[in-house]
Amino acid sequence: xxxxxxxxxxxxxxxxxxxxxxxxxxxxxxxxxxxxxxxxxxxxxxxxxxxxxxxxxxxxxxxxxxxxxxxxxxxxxxxxxxxxxxxxxxxxxxxxxxxxxxxxxxxxxxxxxxxxxxxxxxxxxxxxxxxxxxxxxxxxxxxxxxxxxxxxxxxxxxxxxxxxxxxxxxxxxxxxxxxxxxxxxxxxxxxxxxxxxxxxxxxxxxxxxxxxxxxxxxxxxxxxxxxxxxxxxxxxxxxxxxxxxxxxxxxxxxxxxxxxxxxxxxxxxxxxxxxxxxxxxxxxxxxxxxxxxxxxxxxxxxxxxxxxxxxxxxxxxxxxxxxxxxxxxxxxxxxxxxxxxxxxxxxxxxxxxxxxxxxxxxxxxxxxxxxxxxxxxxxxxxxxxxxxxxxxxxxxxxxxxxxxxxxxxxxxxxxxxxxxxxxxxxxxxxxxxxxxxxxxxxxxxxxxxxxxxxx
Numbered sequence: 001x002x003x004x005x006x007x008x009x010x011x012x013x014x015x016x017x018x019x020x021x022x023x024x025x026x027x028x029x030x031x032x033x034x035x036x037x038x039x040x041x042x043x044x045x046x047x048x049x050x051x052x053x054x055x056x057x058x059x060x061x062x063x064x065x066x067x068x069x070x071x072x073x074x075x076x077x078x079x080x081x082x083x084x085x086x087x088x089x090x091x092x093x094x095x096x097x098x099x100x101x102x103x104x105x106x107x108x109x110x111x112x113x114x115x116x117x118x119x120x121x122x123x124x125x126x127x128x129x130x131x132x133x134x135x136x137x138x139x140x141x142x143x144x145x146x147x148x149x150x151x152x153x154x155x156x157x158x159x160x161x162x163x164x165x166x167x168x169x170x171x172x173x174x175x176x177x178x179x180x181x182x183x184x185x186x187x188x189x190x191x192x193x194x195x196x197x198x199x200x201x202x203x204x205x206x207x208x209x210x211x212x213x214x215x216x217x218x219x220x221x222x223x224x225x226x227x228x229x230x231x232x233x234x235x236x237x238x239x240x241x242x243x244x245x246x247x248x249x250x251x252x253x254x255x256x257x258x259x260x261x262x263x264x265x266x267x268x269x270x271x272x273x274x275x276x277x278x279x280x281x282x283x284x285x286x287x288x289x290x291x292x293x294x295x296x297x298x299x300x301x302x303x304x305x306x307x308x309x310x311x312x313x314x315x316x317x318x319x320x321x322x323x324x325x326x327x328x329x330x331x332x333x334x335x336x337x338x339x340x341x342x343x344x345x346x347x348x349x350x351x352x353x354x355x356x357x358x359x360x361x362x363x364x365x366x367x368x369x370x371x372x373x374x375x376x377x378x379x380x381x382x383x384x385x386x387x388x389x390x391x392x393x394x395x396x397x398x399x400x401x402x403x404x405x406x407x408x409x410x411x412x413x414x415x416x417x418x419x420x421x422x423x424x425x426x427x428x429x430x431x432x433x434x435x436x437x438x439x440x441x442x443x444x445x446x447x448x449x450x451x452x453x454x455x
Contacts, residue, residue, distance in 0.1 A: 041087035042139050045117045046070065048097070049127075051110030054079040059097040059114070061086070069093070090140030092174055092215075095124060097133055104129040136173045136190075138215045145175055145212035148193075148223040157248065158202040158231045159241060164194040165210050165223055174215045180222075181206050199241065205229045239264060243347040246320035250337055250345065250356075253328060257338045262358070267302035268346025270438050272357045273410055274298055274449055275313075276350040277440075281408070281416075285315050285353070291442070295357060301449045305362045310336045312356040323354045350415075382441060387452045389432075396427045396452065401441065410438045429454070 050057055058073030070086050097114055099105060105112025106127035113127035116137065124135040146167040155162040163179065171177075173191030180186070189195040200206070206228050212220040239247075251261040275289060275298055282290040289298065295311035312333045317323035327333035336342070342358040349355075382400045386393070398405070401422060408419040409429075417437070418430055427439075432454045441448040 041089045042118060043085055043087050044123070045083065045085055046095075046114075047081065047083045047117070048072070048114045049081040049105070049112050050075065050079055051105045051108075051112035053077055053101065053109060056100040057097065057105060057112075058100075059095065061116075062094050062096070064092040088139050090138075092136060092138045092142075092172070094134055094136045094173065097126075097129070099129070099131060102131040104133070134173065136215065138174060142174065142214040142216045142218065145214045145218055145220040146171060147220045148177060148210045148212055151208065151210055151223040151226055153208065153226055153228045156228050156230060159200045159244060160196055160198045160248070161200065161206075161228055161230070162194065162196050163208065163210070167193065167212070171212075175212055176214075177210050177212050180209050180211065198245075200230050202230050203232055239269065239347070240349075242320050243349065246324060246347055247345065249320060249324040253324075253337055259338055259340050260343070262342060262345040265304070265344040265346055265359070265361075266436070267304040268299065268344055268357045268359055269348065270302050270346070270449065270451065271295070271298040271304070272346040272348035272355040273350075273438055274301075274440055275311075275357075276348040276353050276355045277408065277410055277416060279313070279353050279355075280350045285313070287311055287313060298449075299357065299359060304359065306359045307362045308341050308358075308360040310339070310342065310358045312336050312354075312358075314354040316352050317354060318352065327356075382448050384439070384450045384452070387450075389429075389452060389454045391434075391455055393454075394429045394432065396429065396439075397425055398422055398427060398441075399425060406442045408440045410440070411435065 054075040055077050060071035061069045115122045115125040123137040148165040151165040153161050176190045178185045178188050209225045210223040278289050296309050299309050314323045341360050344359050346357040384398050405422045410416050434454050436453050439450050
């Protein structure tokens with residue numbers, strides 16, 4: 001079995017134009033066809049090109065009643081592709097393809113694809129999906145699309161919003177709804193009357209409406225128009241959209257459990273980033289850092305005053321939803337996420353290593369013991385300046401460090417952008433972009449973290 005920690009390449013399935021002329025009628029029938037052998041039918045071609053693991057792929061073709069017309073599976077990894085003709089009478093059909101590993105048939109482990117064609121024209125096609133994908137098409141005249149009404153928006157955030165609308169009748173997966181911002185389509189959804197708009201711009205006004213279309217491209221009337229304005233970006237600096245999505249999942253779970261939402265904190269983000277990078281750089285997976293530090297040590301080093309602190313870590317998950325589900329299905333991690341005592345959070349992802357740091361801040365920091373106090377006093381011996389660099393400055397001066405102190409510089413999103421050893425008292429930055437950075441010093445037995453901003 002392939003390594004479960006490998007990341008999946010992202011790609012988009014392509015839905016080919018489903019507008020076609022049904023001019024390939026015949027009296028052909030096939031052994032697996034449901035119904036009479038005397039009805040006229042259209043001859044279609046089902047073609048599947050496998051990735052390197054054909055044994056993971058299975059598929060079926062169903063009619064509107066849910067009867068399986070054709071199916072396939074049990075292929076060997078040496079099978080490059082299959083091609084099959086099938087004769088279908090007028091009606092609606094759904095093709096479903098499955099991948100038991102959960103990474104589709106394109107494009108991580110081979111350039112697989114599938115298509116159903118009529119007279120050389122693709123009715124449906126694809127290849128990049130997760131565990132399963134279903135697409136529908138029809139032979140003959142399709143039903144007219146329904147008119148969407150009562151469009152409303154809810155859960156409006158800085159980069160996302162939930163839209164919902166109504167129709168007089170139920171909708172099938174033969175109906176697609178296009179969401180418009182002014183006159184431009186910004187998202188489409190098939191067989192559903194709700195959709196989450198993501199990747200929106202904070203503090204931006206959108207003029208939204210919805211229009212339906214059927215499999216042949218016939219369009220409905222527009223719904224009512226609504227106007228929304230997205231919120232400000234959450235406090236906490238430049239955090240990736242993926243981590244903002246993870247924060248949304250955490251706060252949604254807390255809301256469902258009657259808990260207040262967590263706020264991002266830059267110092268907790270830095271503590272999470274340092275540990276994620278440390279685990280990645282040193283090939284470890286533990287709450288204990290390579291220098292023996294605990295989560296409380298790492299939070300202390302960010303000068304964050306706290307009453308309570310906790311940490312979740314994970315390895316191998318490919319997106320925010322996967323790692324959130326894994327944590328919520330683990331009692332200890334779930335307890336941290338839903339703990340009412342915590343009010344702030346820091347998040348980081350480096351490769352497939354994920355870190356959440358939870359805390360409750362205090363106004364006055366109290367050391368837990370003399371050893372921690374002594375350790376922090378030693379850290380203060382190392383000084384770095386300036387902490388704010390203007391556009392023309394590319395040099396940082398370090399004093400009070402031990403010989404051969406090493407350093408690593410990370411962007412606020414957790415990417416290591418520079419590393420080395422301090423041979424004198426200067427660190428020259430290599431083409432730094434504007435933004436906030438974390439710099440981690442390893443000096444003797446100390447692991448010291450500082451921050452600086454480049455204008």
